Amino acid sequence: MSNNQKKRNFQIEAFKPKEVVDPKYAEKTWKILENAIHEIYNHIAGGLNLEELYHNAGGLNFEELYRNAYNMVLHKFGEKLYSGLVSTMTLHLKEISKSIEAAQGGLFLEELNRKWTDHNKALQMIRDILMYMDRTFIPSNHKTPVHELGLNLWRDNIIHSSKIQMRLLNTLLELILIERTGEVINRGLMRNIIKMLMDLGPSVYQEDFEKPFLEVSADFYRVESQKFIESCDCGDYLKKAERRLNEEIERVSHYLDAKSEAKITNVVEKEMIANHMLRLVHMENSGLVNMLLDDKYEDLGRMYNLFRRVPNGLSTIRDVMTSHIRDTGKQLVTDPERLKDPVEFVQCLLDEKDKYDKIISLAFNNDKTFQNALNSSFEFFINLNSRSPEFISLFVDDKLRKGLKGVSEEDVEIVLDKVMMLFRYLQEKDVFEKYYKQHLAKRLLSGKTVSDDAERSLIVKLKTECGYQFTSKLEGMFTDMKTSQDTMQGFYTSHGAELGDGPTLAVQVLTTGSWPTQPSVTCNLPAEMSALCEKFRSYYLGTHTGRRLSWQTNMGTADLKATFGKGQKHELNVSTYQMCVLMLFNNAERLSYKEIEQATEIPSPDLKRCLQSLACVKGKNVLRKEPMSKDIGEDDVFLVNDKFTSKFYKVKIGTVVAQKESEPEKQETRQRVEEDRKPQIEAAIVRIMKSRRVLDHNNIIAEVTKQLQSRFLANPGEIKKRIESLIERDFLERDNADRRLYRYLA
Amino acid sequence: MKKEDTVKLISAEGFEFVIDKKAAMVSQTIRNMLTSPGSFAETEHGEVTFPEISTTILEKICQYFYWSLQYASGKETEFHIEPELTLELMMAANYLHT
Numbered sequence: 128m129s130n131n132q133k134k135r136n137f138q139i140e141a142f143k144p145k146e147v148v149d150p151k152y153a154e155k156t157w158k159i160l161e162n163a164i165h166e167i168y169n170h171i172a173g174g175l176n177l178e179e180l181y182h183n184a185g186g187l188n189f190e191e192l193y194r195n196a197y198n199m200v201l202h203k204f205g206e207k208l209y210s211g212l213v214s215t216m217t218l219h220l221k222e223i224s225k226s227i228e229a230a231q232g233g234l235f236l237e238e239l240n241r242k243w244t245d246h247n248k249a250l251q252m253i254r255d256i257l258m259y260m261d262r263t264f265i266p267s268n269h270k271t272p273v274h275e276l277g278l279n280l281w282r283d284n285i286i287h288s289s290k291i292q293m294r295l296l297n298t299l300l301e302l303i304l305i306e307r308t309g310e311v312i313n314r315g316l317m318r319n320i321i322k323m324l325m326d327l328g329p330s331v332y333q334e335d336f337e338k339p340f341l342e343v344s345a346d347f348y349r350v351e352s353q354k355f356i357e358s359c360d361c362g363d364y365l366k367k368a369e370r371r372l373n374e375e376i377e378r379v380s381h382y383l384d385a386k387s388e389a390k391i392t393n394v395v396e397k398e399m400i401a402n403h404m405l406r407l408v409h410m411e412n413s414g415l416v417n418m419l420l421d422d423k424y425e426d427l428g429r430m431y432n433l434f435r436r437v438p439n440g441l442s443t444i445r446d447v448m449t450s451h452i453r454d455t456g457k458q459l460v461t462d463p464e465r466l467k468d469p470v471e472f473v474q475c476l477l478d479e480k481d482k483y484d485k486i487i488s489l490a491f492n493n494d495k496t497f498q499n500a501l502n503s504s505f506e507f508f509i510n511l512n513s514r515s516p517e518f519i520s521l522f523v524d525d526k527l528r529k530g531l532k533g534v535s536e537e538d539v540e541i542v543l544d545k546v547m548m549l550f551r552y553l554q555e556k557d558v559f560e561k562y563y564k565q566h567l568a569k570r571l572l573s574g575k576t577v578s579d580d581a582e583r584s585l586i587v588k589l590k591t592e593c594g595y596q597f598t599s600k601l602e603g604m605f606t607d608m609k610t611s612q613d614t615m616q617g618f619y620t621s622h623g624a625e626l627g628d629g630p631t632l633a634v635q636v637l638t639t640g641s642w643p644t645q646p647s648v649t650c651n652l653p654a655e656m657s658a659l660c661e662k663f664r665s666y667y668l669g670t671h672t673g674r675r676l677s678w679q680t681n682m683g684t685a686d687l688k689a690t691f692g693k694g695q696k697h698e699l700n701v702s703t704y705q706m707c708v709l710m711l712f713n714n715a716e717r718l719s720y721k722e723i724e725q726a727t728e729i730p731s732p733d734l735k736r737c738l739q740s741l742a743c744v745k746g747k748n749v750l751r752k753e754p755m756s757k758d759i760g761e762d763d764v765f766l767v768n769d770k771f772t773s774k775f776y777k778v779k780i781g782t783v784v785a786q787k788e789s790e791p792e793k794q795e796t797r798q799r800v801e802e803d804r805k806p807q808i809e810a811a812i813v814r815i816m817k818s819r820r821v822l823d824h825n826n827i828i829a830e831v832t833k834q835l836q837s838r839f840l841a842n843p844g845e846i847k848k849r850i851e852s853l854i855e856r857d858f859l860e861r862d863n864a865d866r867r868l869y870r871y872l873a
Numbered sequence: 874m875k876k877e878d879t880v881k882l883i884s885a886e887g888f889e890f891v892i893d894k895k896a897a898m899v900s901q902t903i904r905n906m907l908t909s910p911g912s913f914a915e916t917e918h919g920e921v922t923f924p925e926i927s928t929t930i931l932e933k934i935c936q937y938f939y940w941s942l943q944y945a946s947g948k949e950t951e952f953h954i955e956p957e958l959t960l961e962l963m964m965a966a967n968y969l970h971t
Contacts, residue, residue, distance in 0.1 A: 189909065189916075
């Protein structure tokens, strides 16, 4: 049969049913159908089922109704059938509307919901009966299909009826308000009514409910947020805002259109957060700064999650955090109290960094932009203090000398990684290198370094950070240490026999340039020692031709065996200078400052320092001084302290170490750094000009600065001076036409 | 066969055809009659009277229902229709929305 369907229309027209002869046919048939529609409505309203009706009133026979409708359409009475349907249904809906209007108070929504369910049922039955019309007449005449027609009529006669429209809206909004104040409402009923509005089409839902709902909500939250902000602290306010937000989301999921979620949350976000953002952040005693100070991870996390919902929310938090970190950091690095102890100072920085790292990871979702803000803040304030590089190096020195004793390897790595992180913030990395070299040299030469592995690991880290050039000299220092060991072994195997019981010597041969050596005035070594040194010199020069060996007496150490007045024996661990001084007392009871200076030729500041540590430090005062005072004067006289006692056999007499550099030393280091920068700047200029040939002044400055950034921040004035110097030496020339242009001369 | 799974189709002359509901529902019209929420008489009693369809045609229709159920999924078989029945059968098909 299906293969014949295509021709159906033609077949039907060819067929003339017999009923068509009755002129009242249409009227009669419509009456039957109209009746049926009435009955359907009445029935459903009466709560009866159709079977009862069937028994009571002759019943509704689907086939009969269908056949009648079918025949009406077939006999070209489709229009009559359709308009009849519209007017009959309208009639019923007007009735229904009245009954809904009559419902009192709380029953209103219930009645509306019940009638809606009824109407839907009736509508479906009517559609089933009129299916043939729906299938043929309606599409070809461009009418609204039965089901949609039923919904439209419902909308026009019920929802948009003057007595229902506003009442419905107000009832719904009222219920939501009640729910917002914390009472329970019938959510099932709400869901049904809202569902009805959505079934009637998105425009009905939006116009008749959603729009006013959003407006009322905005008013509600505007008032509420004002109340909260006057009475709550920041943390509580955010808690309340968060709860409101979640309530609205929950409301949407229970009985609103899912598409409303974004809109209503937007309203809450705007009214409760965006409008009060600055006030919240800066709230006294409880705002963002206080949260940061007190590590309130939960509150901070809440703030982050709420603020990220609104435009500029996160940048507001970030800006406040940045300026707070900068301020506290600035205080930290400029506080003269802090500057007294470099180790403490760096530890403070690390603690600060840890604190914010933790906040960002716990509360700020590890947000990259926050991490960047943190980094730039640290970079900002660390470089405010020109001594930061020195202090960081001192911190490492402290850790590598003693701090890492008994600490596991992983922990060492963690500390070193943290230091590297601070190092990265430094703009003047070359200053750090200078100090690091000095400190490393001291560590190596005095054998104070705790862990070779840790030392090397740090150098590897520096190398990955700044490249080979940065660490080549540092590595050279390690190599020298190793070679010296071998040399000493060689020296003692060849000379061991002839040296006998005399003093032993350990020499570290340092490559000039790799080490931060100062051209030092050699002091006069005791006779025993200088003889030994001479032997070593001839041994060394014998094996290595063409080298020069000079003694750095200011950097060595010595172990002395000493017997005091009552026969108590001690081993004294002293510096080379101190040894020279003490050895003098083998041949003399008392010596004046002048005599000592003459005999040893130690530079005066060093001598003073070394005498101070020999005579003035309690518990280690192997010498006695006349007059007794804290400082060394030119006229002082020194004697061996026969009453010297110590619990320990070995006594270590440190020079009064200049942990931090004194002001003139600092200036000196600074000057050396500046000197070292000159060739680097020149090299950078030449490199750039070689590839660019011609470049104007501003661009050179920019490029040079960029190239040197990883080591230090080049001063434009200095760059200009270097350019002048290169011009003088015929590496560059100024362009004849444009004086701002430079040309490379090769 | 359970009574709930069958439906009785009655022709103009009063002949009764008892067939599977599943087969009868090949017709969209019969499907609506049997499933409409309002529970019409047809739904309650499980029988449908067609005063305008003759026995011969209704028989042919029932045959078609079963044929359709079996072969509608595209198997190449012919459903034989006697030429003299064509017109009336066509009418009924339109009516039954088959």
